[in-house]
Amino acid sequence: MENAEEKREVSEMEQWIFDNYDLNNNGKLSNEEAKELLKDIEDYDFTSEKIPVEEIDAWFAKWDTNKDGQLSVNEFFRAIA
Numbered sequence: 001m002e003n004a005e006e007k008r009e010v011s012e013m014e015q016w017i018f019d020n021y022d023l024n025n026n027g028k029l030s031n032e033e034a035k036e037l038l039k040d041i042e043d044y045d046f047t048s049e050k051i052p053v054e055e056i057d058a059w060f061a062k063w064d065t066n067k068d069g070q071l072s073v074n075e076f077f078r079a080i081a
Ligand SMILES: [Ca+2]
Pocket: 021, 022, 023, 024, 025, 026, 027, 028, 029, 030, 033
């Protein structure tokens, strides 16, 4: 098993995107912050269907590997990779 907090290289662009949605600047994405980001992705990608809130919650829980209720930058970019 890999370590839940295993680090991987995060590009400046990725960090910039992450920081943009880290609304309270605590270095983590809360469930609410992640929803804002996913909403913007949906608005941008007109072909995609709206994602039900329950699916976002399940997605969030799946990728919150250390179960602290927040997505770190590493957790987040593993999730959307
Ligand atoms: Ca935050």
